Amino acid sequence: MNEHNVGLHLKKIINLLARGRNQDLKLYGLTGTQMEVLEYLHDRPAGDCTVTGIAAFFDVKHTSVLHVVTLLEKKQLIRREEKKQGSRLRRIVLTQAGEGLMRETDRCKSEADEIMLQGMTEEEKQILAQLLERIYRNLKQGEARLKRRKENL
Numbered sequence: 001m002n003e004h005n006v007g008l009h010l011k012k013i014i015n016l017l018a019r020g021r022n023q024d025l026k027l028y029g030l031t032g033t034q035m036e037v038l039e040y041l042h043d044r045p046a047g048d049c050t051v052t053g054i055a056a057f058f059d060v061k062h063t064s065v066l067h068v069v070t071l072l073e074k075k076q077l078i079r080r081e082e083k084k085q086g087s088r089l090r091r092i093v094l095t096q097a098g099e100g101l102m103r104e105t106d107r108c109k110s111e112a113d114e115i116m117l118q119g120m121t122e123e124e125k126q127i128l129a130q131l132l133e134r135i136y137r138n139l140k141q142g143e144a145r146l147k148r149r150k151e152n153l
Contacts, residue, residue: 024108028101037068041094042102049092077101
């Protein structure tokens with residue numbers, strides 16, 4: 001594969017993953033973005049999550065996360081709690097319904113991972129993870145350089 005096809009291959013992979021995931025999530029009345037936030041909450045210690053933390057992790061705007069959190073709260077999958085009495089900072093936690101949903105959807109996620117990585121050795125899976133992480137870091141550095149260049153214009 002030459003270097004000019006990498007972006008195209010990544011785009012095709014992302015589209016296939018999103019399409020399959022969205023079909024599975026329709027059964028639960030969720031979008032992929034909503035599920036990603038639920039997974040983030042599920043994978044961290046209870047009470048350790050805030051909208052700001054979620055936004056930083058996914059590298060998106062605070063307002064985008066706030067919208068998703070509001071929708072998940074309406075679906076009674078999460079709740080917001082004050083971190084301290086009178087504090088404006090609120091932690092976000094999964095409800096019992098949210099925890100139950102996570103157990104159900106873990107099966108779908110495991111099946112997708114199995115299909116995606118079938119035929120790969122453990123070493124190949126490790127190398128793939130390292131390469132994808134490097135691609136992400138390279139793109140983040142490139143994004144920062146472009147931003148600095150625009151600011152200097």
